Every structure is written in C-alpha cells, then in structure tokens.
Amino acid sequence: MSTQIYTLKKEVPIVGKYDVVVCGGGPAGFIAAIASAREGAKTALIEQYGFLGGMATAGLVNPLSVFTYNNEKVIGGIPWEFIERLRSMGGALIEKPLGNVAFEPELYKLCCQRMVLETGVDLYMHSYLSGCVCRENAVSLVIIENKNGTEAIEADIFIDCTGDADLAAMAGVPMLGDEGKPLQPLSTYFALGGVDTESKLIKEAMHHNNQGENCHCIPVREKLLLLKDKLGIPEFGGPWFCTTLQPGIVTVNMTRTSGNAIDNRDFTRAECELREDVFKMAGILKENFDEFKNSYVTAVAVHGGIRETRRIKGIHMISAQEYLEAYNYPDSISRGAHPIDIHVAKGATQNITFLKTPAFVPYRALIAENHPNLLVAGRPISADKTAFASLRVQASCMGMGQAAGVAAAMCSKYNCTVQNIDTDTLRARLRTIGAVV
Structure with missing residues (x-):
C-alpha cells in the first residue's frame, strides 16, 4: 500500500x-x-x-x-x-x-x-x-x-x-551496523504480590549479591524447561526474581520476544504479546510452585524492557x-562492570561472560x-x-x-x-x- x-x-x-x-x-x-x-x-x-x-x-x-x-x-x-x-x-x-x-x-x-x-x-x-x-x-x-x-x-x-x-x-x-547479528530480545517485567518471600527458594533467588554468578533461579528454571512443551510455556529467560523491599512482593524478569523497539508497529505487536505472556507466566508460577501458590500480578511494566x-x-x-x-x-x-550479557529471543539460552577487571x-x-x-x-x-x-x-x-x-x-x-x-x-x-x- x-x-x-x-x-x-x-x-x-x-x-x-x-x-x-x-x-x-x-x-x-x-x-x-x-x-x-x-x-x-x-x-x-x-x-x-x-x-x-x-x-x-x-x-x-x-x-x-x-x-x-x-x-x-x-x-x-x-x-x-x-x-x-x-x-x-x-x-x-x-x-x-x-x-x-x-x-x-x-x-x-x-x-x-x-x-x-x-x-x-x-x-x-x-x-x-x-x-x-x-x-x-x-x-x-x-x-x-x-x-x-x-x-x-x-x-x-x-x-x-x-x-x-x-x-x-x-x-x-x-x-553503527548490526554486525550481522539480531537485536537482543524485548522483555516485559512484572511484579507479583502474595509470594512466599520467607521461603528458602525465594530468599536466595531475590538477592543478587554474588560476583561471578548468574542470579537466575535455577530450580524454577529447570522445572519450567521440563514443563515447557506440556504446558505450552512461552519463550522465557531466567527467571530472575528481585526484592522490592516489601514483604511478599518480587519483580519478575522472564518474558521475551523478538522485536524492534524503534519500529512503532513492531514494538506495539511485541508489547501486546509480552503482556499476554506476563499473565500466562504468572499463572504457571502460581499453579506449579508452592512459593507462588498465593501470588497475583500487582503491576506490569508501563514500558517494555528494551535491551538494544x-x-x-x-x-x-x-x-x-x-x-x-x-x-x-x-x-x-x-x-x-556488568557481565557481557547477550540474550536470545528463541530458546532459553543466554551468553554471559564475566569481567576480570x-x-x-x-x-x-x-x-x-x-x-x-x-x-x-x-x-x-x-x-x-x-x-x-x-x-x-x-x-x-x-x-x-x-x-x-x-x-x-x-x-x-x-x-x-x-x-x-x-x-x-x-x-x-x-x-x-x-x-x-
């Protein structure tokens, strides 16, 4: 047209x-x-x-x-x-x-x-x-x-x-050009209330304090990967949980999709897709992990997370x-000093290189x-x-x-x-x- x-x-x-x-x-x-x-x-x-x-x-x-x-x-x-x-x-x-x-x-x-x-x-x-x-x-x-x-x-x-x-x-x-490589994916963060932030799993996962470690929650990640095909889990990364300093509330970084945030139509499509995925992921966490059994979405990011x-x-x-x-x-x-952190839109892989200096x-x-x-x-x-x-x-x-x-x-x-x-x-x-x- x-x-x-x-x-x-x-x-x-x-x-x-x-x-x-x-x-x-x-x-x-x-x-x-x-x-x-x-x-x-x-x-x-x-x-x-x-x-x-x-x-x-x-x-x-x-x-x-x-x-x-x-x-x-x-x-x-x-x-x-x-x-x-x-x-x-x-x-x-x-x-x-x-x-x-x-x-x-x-x-x-x-x-x-x-x-x-x-x-x-x-x-x-x-x-x-x-x-x-x-x-x-x-x-x-x-x-x-x-x-x-x-x-x-x-x-x-x-x-x-x-x-x-x-x-x-x-x-x-x-x-600068794209070096023949795709853009890093977009992610929409969200916050969950009603999380058992006193549980051992969440206490360890929501604090990002160890140098040289990727602070994603490995037990949740491994179970999600096992359930991915059975439950139709969307593409995800991490997941990474982080405290907001309020009891029972964590932010969640796990959604991802490809998209170009400087193309209005593509970014609109991506944000709509990610918002759907937020509620899918929140439901999956609630239904499959005791630490999230009483959880609910308290906030979805106003703006999709742009990496690149x-x-x-x-x-x-x-x-x-x-x-x-x-x-x-x-x-x-x-x-x-942040690690070189390259995410992909398809699959749960992440290329991460920690700096020596x-x-x-x-x-x-x-x-x-x-x-x-x-x-x-x-x-x-x-x-x-x-x-x-x-x-x-x-x-x-x-x-x-x-x-x-x-x-x-x-x-x-x-x-x-x-x-x-x-x-x-x-x-x-x-x-x-x-x-x-």
Whole structure:
C-alpha cells in the first residue's frame, strides 16, 4: 500500500532557552541533568512520562547493577549519592559484595524527582520529542509535543539520553551496523504480590549479591524447561526474581520476544504479546510452585524492557577486545562492570561472560564527528554489540550520564564544541565530584 504524504505547516513557540537540554529522564538522563545543573548550567530535562527513572520505573528493571566490583567502587559521584539517598528513604537495598541495588519503584521516582528539582532543573514531563532543527550539523532547537501543543526549546548543548538515540537520529548522526547479528530480545517485567518471600527458594533467588554468578533461579528454571512443551510455556529467560523491599512482593524478569523497539508497529505487536505472556507466566508460577501458590500480578511494566536499538557511530567505538582487556583510555570518563550479557529471543539460552577487571568508557564514545553540540549517554553509546551488552545496564548508564552532564556544562560555559573540550579538565572535575574514571 502506498503512503500518502500530508504537508503540515505551523508556527511553533520557543518556550525556553537553556545552556543544556537533556532529552530523556531515565538513569542516564536524570543524572546528566543533575550534573549539568550543579556545574552552573541552566538546564532543562524532557521526559515522555509523568515521572523519571526510565527503565527502572517505567520498565521495573530491578536491580540496578553493577556499582562495585572486586570490592572496589566502579560507579561513584552523583549516581552513588542517589543510591545512598534512596536507601535513606527506605527505597534501596545495597547488595554486598557486588553492589547491585534492589529498589522500590515508587520511592525511586520520588527520589530522583526531588534531586532533579533541588538543582533547579526545569522539567518538561509528558513531553514527547518529535523533531529538531539543525544548522550546519549543530542542533539549534528540539521540538516537543505535549498538552500545550507543539513547542520548541533552544540550547547551547544537547544530551541524548532517550535510550534509542532518537535525537541523534533526528540530527543525522550515523549509526553503527548490526554486525550481522539480531537485536537482543524485548522483555516485559512484572511484579507479583502474595509470594512466599520467607521461603528458602525465594530468599536466595531475590538477592543478587554474588560476583561471578548468574542470579537466575535455577530450580524454577529447570522445572519450567521440563514443563515447557506440556504446558505450552512461552519463550522465557531466567527467571530472575528481585526484592522490592516489601514483604511478599518480587519483580519478575522472564518474558521475551523478538522485536524492534524503534519500529512503532513492531514494538506495539511485541508489547501486546509480552503482556499476554506476563499473565500466562504468572499463572504457571502460581499453579506449579508452592512459593507462588498465593501470588497475583500487582503491576506490569508501563514500558517494555528494551535491551538494544540504535548505537551511534562515535569518534571511537569501544571494541570487545578493549572492553574485556579493560583498556584504560586517556579520555576515560566512566567504568563498566556488568557481565557481557547477550540474550536470545528463541530458546532459553543466554551468553554471559564475566569481567576480570572493570572496563573503561572513553569520552569519544559519547560524541560523533561533525556534530558540535550533541552528546549521548546510556544505551546509544558507540560500542560494538559485545561491549554494548555490558554497558547497557543502569549503573553504567548513570556513570555516562554524569560525565555527559559535566561535559555539556563545560562546553556551554567555555563556548567550545563537544569535540574540543579539554578532557583532562573534564576528568579532573569528574574525580572531584566522586566519579570513578
């Protein structure tokens, strides 16, 4: 069927002018906004939902991993300040020695909202990024849609923390190829109440605290594999259960399907399929495991869990060899310690490689050539698919967001391009605020 084109012209009000605009309020984005504002930049944060936290809160992706490795802190500064503050509110459990952090999603939303607003960041919630205007490859303004209509926001520097490189794609940044490999599958997390969280099985499964171990629940997994054909169990991974710090409630990561989250029709199909699978899986757990006999679905993630979409072609692409060998770049601005974790859509297999030493992230992987005022942080980082399979997790994204926020504020202050920033000065400043570089 041919597609008809309708040309729409309208006047769009410019509702704000900032030093730094961050697009996306997930783990990378809200940390980037805080970092930028604390460095003195007038900062705005655009978020499509009415709350912050991204995959943690909209996706219920629990726990946050990995903050410490080999008994040393890997991600520090503002991200760790957030964790400590969330813990003080009763919303976080720091698992030792690995430094994974289980959390309560509603308190997570409240904590990051408070920290963002306390720094003076202007929040544009319920606002969907729909376009941008570029002049000579520099983004001059972004277009958002909300209940006020279509609006524009100007800035000196923009940070793409959308998770899917949406702004970078709109600005014409080239993307890395798929290396002949499929996208990692989508998963919809859900929460179950009425679980016997005092049972030995669940007590052991819901705490992710051992370095070098895949924390999936092996007894449940083995029984599900035996029953798969008989009960018509959908494709699944894990399963991984995680505490929410509330008695009787765990989050569940086990659904999976293939899908491209930057294709609207395909993502819609996948989310509908996954929502059906959530209730199938919940019923199977309830009917076949004593620990779940009184369980019920208390929440289904607002947004399907996305492991992989676009990755920018940055000035430097982090390779698997560099990552596994923990190559220390001269412009390193953050670290990564999660295992290289590659899921498949069909079958229950998982390719997982644990790191010997925490890896490094170079600043050059956050920027592209010829795009003078745009940084990315989080999933869109410039890395091959193997290195990316570790860096995509939330603690790593927070570390990158912190670096991007400080860098953006510096570029605005000193009127320089993101390519011409003094990375020695950037690294020194990051160390001062507690980052591990």
